[in-house]
Amino acid sequence: DQQVKQNSPSLSVQEGRISILNCDYTNSMFDYFLWYKKYPAEGPTFLISISSIKDKNEDGRFTVFLNKSAKHLSLHIVPSQPGDSAVYFCAARPEGSTLGRLYFGRGTQLTVWP
Amino acid sequence: DVKVTQSSRYLVKRTGEKVFLECVQDMDHENMFWYRQDPGLGLRLIYFSYDVKMKEKGDIPEGYSVSREKKERFSLILESASTNQTSMYLCASSSASGSSYNSPLHFGNGTRLTVT
Numbered sequence: 729d730q731q732v733k734q735n736s737p738s739l740s741v742q743e744g745r746i747s748i749l750n751c752d753y754t755n756s757m758f759d760y761f762l763w764y765k766k767y768p769a770e771g772p773t774f775l776i777s778i779s780s781i782k783d784k785n786e787d788g789r790f791t792v793f794l795n796k797s798a799k800h801l802s803l804h805i806v807p808s809q810p811g812d813s814a815v816y817f818c819a820a821r822p823e824g825s826t827l828g829r830l831y832f833g834r835g836t837q838l839t840v841w842p
Numbered sequence: 843d844v845k846v847t848q849s850s851r852y853l854v855k856r857t858g859e860k861v862f863l864e865c866v867q868d869m870d871h872e873n874m875f876w877y878r879q880d881p882g883l884g885l886r887l888i889y890f891s892y893d894v895k896m897k898e899k900g901d902i903p904e905g906y907s908v909s910r911e912k913k914e915r916f917s918l919i920l921e922s923a924s925t926n927q928t929s930m931y932l933c934a935s936s937s938a939s940g941s942s943y944n945s946p947l948h949f950g951n952g953t954r955l956t957v958t
Contacts, residue, residue: 737882764949769851769951770952771949772949774947798948817884825919828873828937829875829890832886834883834884835884837952
């Protein structure tokens with residue numbers, strides 16, 4: 729059963745606008761959340777993360793919001809650029825785990841058009 | 843900068859062959875992982891290892907085995923390749939140390955395996 733869900737397989741946004749990618753999770757024991765970006769023929773690269781004790785983390789154009797009560801997080805990209813076109817994976821880690829095992833969503837393909 | 847190197851970018855193998863996928867990391871990470879990525883299915887964990895000679899099954903271990911004889915190297919083995927194992931295989935590593943508790947996974951560039 730999918731513990732991390734990305735219900736939108738694709739998102740198309742015009743350059744300069746905001747991109748909002750959503751992620752839901754079912755396991756309340758997750759305490760750390762990450763977003764990865766993946767270009768074709770490359771491995772995923774780490775983008776931004778947030779601990780469960782926070783509700784927002786910002787890094788340049790990228791902001792992640794966490795709503796623990798709703799078990800929902802979102803990634804905001806402002807402004808969106810064509811180079812942001814990629815597959816974005818949401819991931820979560822169980823509390824107390826040092827094994828580094830992450831649970832991934834199925835990904836959202838973001839397309840930013842000029 | 844962490845580097846995770848997968849020995850092959852593309853592989854074509856025949857059904858029934860034994861296939862070895864090799865992965866090496868250069869950051870002395872304790873944890874290493876093998877995922878496969880398929881369209882619409884995301885990243886699924888096959889096996890992981892948290893120490894030399896240690897291994898744990900992930901979500902889809904059937905048809906695979908792994909070997910970790912040295913800390914920096916983690917091999918994925920397809921005992922008898924089948925067409926449904928055609929996929930992108932991704933190796934990753936992470937640190938388990940306290941100062942790097944929130945260390946993210948670092949991925950290699952992947953091996954695209956085709957089984958015919």
